[in-house]
Amino acid sequence: MKGANEHRKSAGARLTILQSTAVDARSLTLTLTGELDSGTVAELCEITAQALARGQHHLVLDLSQxxxxxxxxxxxILGIRHAVHHAGGSLTLANPATPVLHALDGSALRHVLPLTETEGQLPVAQRVPEEPGPTDDHRHT
Known part of the structure; x- marks a missing residue:
């Protein structure tokens, strides 16, 4: 459930973060839209540190977009999880989009980071990620 405290932060043009405070004020949902990489993740770290300082120790990262x-x-994100747990809170990755699932499958973190999906969808363990198409990797590294 979202409260009145909603606002957007942008880490450049590639990542937008929408913050939504839950009714209990100890929880925060961050909806991330766009590209999540080493160039955009610093803003997520800053927002997380600010949330912890405000006493918001239960964080949900909505990764559907x-x-x-x-x-x-x-x-x-694993480091963020450790910081949140050290503060006595919790971190959940919600609704991971296909690129997130592919990255998790390519790392050893699939079973380390807590994943969940909204009602009506298959549990993460049962969902088969789509194969990447020819236009999925549009970035130049």
Whole structure:
């Protein structure tokens, strides 16, 4: 459930983060849209640190609108998870998009990071990610 505290932060043109505070004020949902990589993840770290400082120790990252995800960003999310747990909270990755699932499958973090999906969808363990198409990797690294 979302509360009145909603606003957007943008990490450049490639990642937008929508913050939604739950009614209990100890929880925060961050909806990420766009590319999640080593160049955009710093904003996520900053927002997470600010949330923890405000006492919001239960975080949900909605990853349903991520169009690109690399291993470096997953390792950063693992660090965020450790910080949140150290503060006595929890971190959940919700509704991971296909690029996130591909990155998780290419790393050793699939079973380390807590994943969930919304009602009406298959559990993550049962969902088969789509094969990447010829236009899925549109970035130049």
């Amino acid at each position: 991520i169009t690109w995800c690399d291993n470096a960003s997953l390792h950063t």
